[in-house]
Amino acid sequence: MYYIVHMTFGEYIREHREALKAEDRRFSVRQVAQRIGVEPAYLSKIERGDVAPPSEAKIRALADELNEDADMLLAMAGKVSSDLQEIIRKRPQLFADLIRQLKTMPDNSILRIARDVRDGDW
């Protein structure tokens, strides 16, 4: 198993939808499009990169449908979840400082902070 890293939003969606489709016919472009509430032609164009990724709401529906992480799909689409933005906007200086501090920290440091906060080690 290998990972393709350099992948657009559309390519990623197509790949994962096709994988599900191989096991279940309900994952055709048309049927997925209907379930997430867009026109089939639009989803087709999104997957081929013919148009920009859709709105946050549609990306969330897609994440749900394909069992993918919404924050990751949003990131691939060049977006940041609106609930995170709201959290930051309520205390902009505190969060701006912290996030810029963490910019260059390794993954496991960030992971550890999140764990410590969750476990109440504060």
Add this chain to the structure above:
Amino acid sequence: MYYIVHMTFGEYIREHREALKAEDRRFSVRQVAQRIGVEPAYLSKIERGDVAPPSEAKIRALADELNEDADMLLAMAGKVSSDLQEIIRKRPQLFADLIRQLKTMPDNSILRIARDVRDGDW
């Protein structure tokens, strides 16, 4: 000294620009507008809330001009700095988790984490 909390972006800008203008005539709507690179009528409308706050770039220029914190002004404008968004988008799951954990934490916990990270206590 007291703080006015319920204030729109435009009201805040007007108040602080007017304060500077009281000491220095170069802080008129027209002159500030020229220095940040917009039409005077546009800045006037922004300050009165007649139009939405301007782009991130103009808000930064305004922050510079009025000696205000750009992250705070952006937050008042309903935005999050694009450099922070980029940091989050590079590791969406790590940052999403951490930020949601911190949502309900008091200011000084967040402050302390930022300080600890800066001081290398990790």
Add this chain to the structure above:
DNA sequence: TGTCATGTGTACTATATAGTACACAATTTA
């Protein structure tokens, strides 16, 4: 008192965002 600067009303404008609607050829399925 004339001119210079000031703030603002009105009327546009260009580009981006987020899609829809329909037709059609190819493939699948019953």
Add this chain to the structure above:
DNA sequence: TAAATTGTGTACTATATAGTACACATGACA
């Protein structure tokens, strides 16, 4: 083999974003 389903090309559309351009009345000032 007829009917249904599929993916996609073409042509639009509505709303938001981010402003400009100009005119005008008012007030400051030299």
